[in-house]
Amino acid sequence: MSQLTVKSLFEGRKGFRHDDQPRLGVLVTNLGTPDAPTTPALRRYLHEFLWDPRVVEAPRWIWWLILNGIVLRTRPKKSAAAYREVWTEEGSPLLIIGRKQTRGILERLQSRLQGPVVAELAMRYGNPSIASGLRRLRDQGAERIVVLPLYPQYSGSTTGSTFDAVADELKRWRWVPEFRFIGQYHDDERYIEALAASIREHWAEHGRGEKLLFSFHGTPRRYLLDGDPYHCQCQKTARLVAERLELSDEAWQVTFQSLFGKEVWLQPYTDATVEQLARSGLKTLDVICPGFSADCLETLEEIEGENAEIFQEHGGDKLRYIKALNDRDDHLEMLAGLVHEHSQGWPEAGGPARTLRDPQATQERARALGSDV
Incomplete structure (x- = not known):
C-alpha cells in the first residue's frame, strides 16, 4: 500500500491526544428510517437496506437485477405512502x-x-449512520465503546449486520477503541417482566382480549435451517412472557409478520392468522410485537x-395493538443495566485494575517529553 493510500485511509480521523478526557461511549x-416519507427518500433507504447481503442472501448479480429492475421501480412509492x-x-x-431511549439510557448510566x-443513537440504514455515531463518540473522547443494538432476539440480518457496519467503520481507524457488543437479551428477566407489565397495564385499561398474539418480524425459513437462532429466541421470549402472565396454551400464539418476496418465511404468518381467528368467531384480539423495541412502520401501520x-373485514370486532416498550421507565432501566453489566472491569464501571487517566497530568508529562499533542 502506498504512503498516499495510507494517508487517505486515515485522513481527517481524530487520533490520540494527551489532553483527552477518556470516557465510556455507548x-x-x-x-433505520428514511429521511422523509417520499418516493426518492424511500428509494435511497430501500437500496441500502435491501442490498445488504445479510438481509437478502442471494447471488449478488441475480439480486442486483431484481432489486434495480423490479423492486426499486415499484416498492418505494408504495412504501412512501x-x-x-x-x-x-x-x-x-x-x-x-430512539432519541428518547438514548437520552434515558445515558441519564441512568450517569x-x-x-x-x-457519552451516548449516541445510530441507525443501520439511513441517518444518523453507524459510522457517524462511532465518530461522534470518538470525538468526545470515548476510548471504550459498548454497542447496544435494540434487537432483543439475535438474527444475522439485524444484529449480525450491525456488527458488520461497526467493523467496517472501526477497521478504518488508526486507534481502535476497546469494544464490547451486546448480541441479544431475549430471555433477560427484566425484559420479560417489562413486556409482561405492559400487557397487564393494557388489560387493566382496555380489558383482556380473547387471545394474545406475539407477532415477530419474519425472516426466510432458510435462515433458520442454516443456523440462525432467531426463530428459537422469539419462541422463548413469548413462552417466558406467557408463563409470567400464567396464560394457558390456548390463550396465546406466536406468529411472524412483514413477509417479503415469494420465498417461504417463518410461519405461521401474522396476517393469515389474524384472518383465520376472525373467521373462527374470535371478536377481540390483542397483539404485541416483542421484537420491536420502538414503535415503527411495522407496528403502527402494519x-x-x-x-x-x-x-374486522373477516368478522372480528377489535384488534388491540399493545405498544412497544419504547421509552418506558422499566425498559430504559433494563437497557441501562445491560450496558452497565457489559462495561464491568472498565474504569468507568469501577474496574479495580485501572484508573481513569488524568488528562492534565498526562499532557504535562507528554510536553516534558517533547510531545505537541
Missing part, C-alpha cells in the same frame, strides 16, 4: 423514540457509573392499521 442502534400514515411533525416515530459516559382492518 452506541445505541436500531434498524405507508410511511406517510405514521409520520409525525417531528419526523419518523422510530427516530423520535447515575450508575463512576466515570464519564399491525395497528392493516391487520386491524383484516380482523
Whole structure:
C-alpha cells in the first residue's frame, strides 16, 4: 500500500491526544428510517437496506437485477405512502423514540457509573449512520465503546449486520477503541417482566382480549435451517412472557409478520392468522410485537392499521395493538443495566485494575517529553 493510500485511509480521523478526557461511549442502534416519507427518500433507504447481503442472501448479480429492475421501480412509492400514515411533525416515530431511549439510557448510566459516559443513537440504514455515531463518540473522547443494538432476539440480518457496519467503520481507524457488543437479551428477566407489565397495564385499561398474539418480524425459513437462532429466541421470549402472565396454551400464539418476496418465511404468518381467528368467531384480539423495541412502520401501520382492518373485514370486532416498550421507565432501566453489566472491569464501571487517566497530568508529562499533542 502506498504512503498516499495510507494517508487517505486515515485522513481527517481524530487520533490520540494527551489532553483527552477518556470516557465510556455507548452506541445505541436500531434498524433505520428514511429521511422523509417520499418516493426518492424511500428509494435511497430501500437500496441500502435491501442490498445488504445479510438481509437478502442471494447471488449478488441475480439480486442486483431484481432489486434495480423490479423492486426499486415499484416498492418505494408504495412504501412512501405507508410511511406517510405514521409520520409525525417531528419526523419518523422510530427516530423520535430512539432519541428518547438514548437520552434515558445515558441519564441512568450517569447515575450508575463512576466515570464519564457519552451516548449516541445510530441507525443501520439511513441517518444518523453507524459510522457517524462511532465518530461522534470518538470525538468526545470515548476510548471504550459498548454497542447496544435494540434487537432483543439475535438474527444475522439485524444484529449480525450491525456488527458488520461497526467493523467496517472501526477497521478504518488508526486507534481502535476497546469494544464490547451486546448480541441479544431475549430471555433477560427484566425484559420479560417489562413486556409482561405492559400487557397487564393494557388489560387493566382496555380489558383482556380473547387471545394474545406475539407477532415477530419474519425472516426466510432458510435462515433458520442454516443456523440462525432467531426463530428459537422469539419462541422463548413469548413462552417466558406467557408463563409470567400464567396464560394457558390456548390463550396465546406466536406468529411472524412483514413477509417479503415469494420465498417461504417463518410461519405461521401474522396476517393469515389474524384472518383465520376472525373467521373462527374470535371478536377481540390483542397483539404485541416483542421484537420491536420502538414503535415503527411495522407496528403502527402494519399491525395497528392493516391487520386491524383484516380482523374486522373477516368478522372480528377489535384488534388491540399493545405498544412497544419504547421509552418506558422499566425498559430504559433494563437497557441501562445491560450496558452497565457489559462495561464491568472498565474504569468507568469501577474496574479495580485501572484508573481513569488524568488528562492534565498526562499532557504535562507528554510536553516534558517533547510531545505537541
